[in-house]
Amino acid sequence: MYLSHIEILGFKSFAQKTNVKFNTGMTAIVGPNGCGKTNVVDAIRWVLGEQKASTLRSDKMYDVIFNGTKSRRPLGLAEVSLIIDNNRNVLPTEYTQIKLTRRLFRSGESQYLMNGTECRLRDINDLFMDTGMGPDAYSVIELKMIETILSNRTDERRRLFEEAA
């Protein structure tokens, strides 16, 4: 199983439809400060079901919708699709490719879709059970985490061990 590509529209600074195709090995994302690299990471966390706005550096969840610039009006919808290649049948489904989509309207309505059909968040979580793919899995490592993992005060380290058990 690997991530094939991601399509982003209206999520954070992605006002235009953007498609990023991932390599099965090592993909690097580079560019100047503040241009949207970490926003791509946030888009992946979001489409995999992230529920906490603060993990996406936002106050409220609708803050992830493109909120305009000097020359563009804010958009009314954020939509991200993640296409996963199920080549080793890790995911319990007969599909060889799975397209996960998450939408959020400024009205507050939110939708999850799997291969084009609407589903619930529970269905997505069930699909990823025990594969290490869910939003909480430690598969995103940031510089800030290095301090917390090594510091003696938090039980963050203990939590990581328990999750692996």
Next chain:
Amino acid sequence: MYLSHIEILGFKSFAQKTNVKFNTGMTAIVGPNGCGKTNVVDAIRWVLGEQKASTLRSDKMYDVIFNGTKSRRPLGLAEVSLIIDNNRNVLPTEYTQIKLTRRLFRSGESQYLMNGTECRLRDINDLFMDTGMGPDAYSVIELKMIETILSNRTDERRRLFEEAA
């Protein structure tokens, strides 16, 4: 007033007498990971009277004394001297150069010296009153601090403002 140079012996990884002469403008310290760059910063904080071992990344204050390697025995004394050039008479003393020295013996005994004569920590703090030179002054900025200064949760920001008032 500016820092002229620092002499370090037996403090952290400085097992040999080391002298670093500072430029009045911009001095850069470079080198591989783990070789002792931040230890120079710790030495400056220490000689200016730092009392909290945790600010120097240590459990107890005597942890700053060189504690040996595979081929060298631990030392019994850490000694750091900071030579300050009082060119604009910012410091309330007639000396044009001030040599501050701090010593710590493994026995726990500690000494402070000003221009070679023993003094108390209070004398050093009095000397630096209102010059922004004391150990608490925000004159050391680390990457970790960036998160704390900007985060809404701590009152760290308020503390910095009050200190300046």
Next chain:
Amino acid sequence: AQKQFYDVFERIRTNFISIFTSLFNEGDEADLQIEEGDPLEAAIRITAKPRGKRPSSIDMLSGGEKTLTAIALLFAIYLVKPSPFCILDEVDAPLDDANIDRYIRLIRKFSESTQFIMITHNKLTMEAAETLYGVTMEEEGVSKVVSVRFSEYERKEESVAEVLE
């Protein structure tokens, strides 16, 4: 539950020691221990002694050494319950060139079974990736993603062509 935790803990410990020595040097010591007390609550202690040093606790390690130790731990946990992809957001920022090489070697080894997405400003990491994307904001506030080849990236950076590494 307790037995399962111990099994997982032992596997993580063995992984941690072997990854740590591949990131540092052969003879360096590292270990994980569960502290005394109720096994389901007790904290996990890390000891790490890079390059023949004797730090009494991991707090005394340098910024770069802490980053490599945390990476070793995260990969040790990861091996027990592999997730199909892993995102690294500027984790290589504190590392010097020699440690970047070690970091890349580790990632390359894991990239046979795991997909890596790495956000970086480091030229050596960019060079190691198989696919490279640049994120820019040609229009203010609006992100755009373009696929780049490494040699192209160098030409694009107009600034002075120093012989740097």
Next chain:
Amino acid sequence: AQKQFYDVFERIRTNFISIFTSLFNEGDEADLQIEEGDPLEAAIRITAKPRGKRPSSIDMLSGGEKTLTAIALLFAIYLVKPSPFCILDEVDAPLDDANIDRYIRLIRKFSESTQFIMITHNKLTMEAAETLYGVTMEEEGVSKVVSVRFSEYERKEESVAEVLE
């Protein structure tokens, strides 16, 4: 005490706005406000809008933008009560090349009245310094400081001479 705090606050605010625009672009907005409530307790709110963006809070800024904003704030406070020296420990790590240039320009401006000691891995920052020291551990676990000229530093780094910037 309250009047004094307000005076200092106003001076910091004016400094912050002028330094922020010199680090970002002329038209970018930034501000500091004291939140409602007891003036001696109230928190201080920061708003920063780099390059025509509309982040609703500073949490939404990127890593590099946060670093520059924090630097602007620290220097704004510093101007009110200047300390004769300032140490920067790898604060430039999250910055891209364009922002490094701005950071160096700011430091250079301040270095007429303040002494800077900068620990860095960034080649552009090294080049800007007037004096350069290398810290190495030729003997395992023992630090040694040598004075280096920038062109000498380049020759010493044996690794592949890529045209990197």
